[in-house]
Amino acid sequence: MKSFCLTISLLFIALFSQAQNAPVIATKNPFPTISTLTGWASYNSQEKFNIDVRALGFKFEEKSVETASTSYTYIRKVSVENINYTDRIVYRIANDNSASIISLVTASTDLVSFYTPQLAGYKTGKCDNEMSKDKKTTCTCYNNDKFVIDVCDERVKLTMGDGNNYFISVAKK
DSSP: OHHHHHHHHHHHHHHHHHHHTSOOOBSOOOOOOHHHHHHHHHHOOHHHHHHHHHTTTOEEEEEEEOSSEEEEEEEEEEEETTEEEEEEEEEEEETTSSOEEEEEEESSSOHHHHHGGGGTTSEEEOOOSTGGGSTTEEEEEEEOSSEEEEEEEEEEEETTEEEEEEEEEEEEO
């Protein structure tokens, strides 16, 4: 009887220790405001951006060096209504630190509904990005004296059925 109780106790200990070591997937899904995104685009500093984006749960994934710019990609795993997603944010900065662009892509949250009310003070303009040329994508483009902001909704096939990818890009003029 003692060995049976000991075996059961060890089994529970093993189960609970495995549950504690499971990968953490965020269930809250905070996104930066337009004010935050334009602030990041004004940094022209990957070091500052790195600190701020990690505070939202993003982890560094890769660095890509091109002729005129360098991109830093960060990802965050999230769970919304028991469905797992990966949010991706890219910080692209010109090699001479003259300009930077923030791009955020997700399927977990409707970024169009989230960001459109925040863009009321911006002018809408003609979209001239690659995504706006795709028939399955709807884009609205905004601008003011300092920034150009594109918000897009792309209809896609997902493993669990049809869905949407949402995209926002904030570029400093």
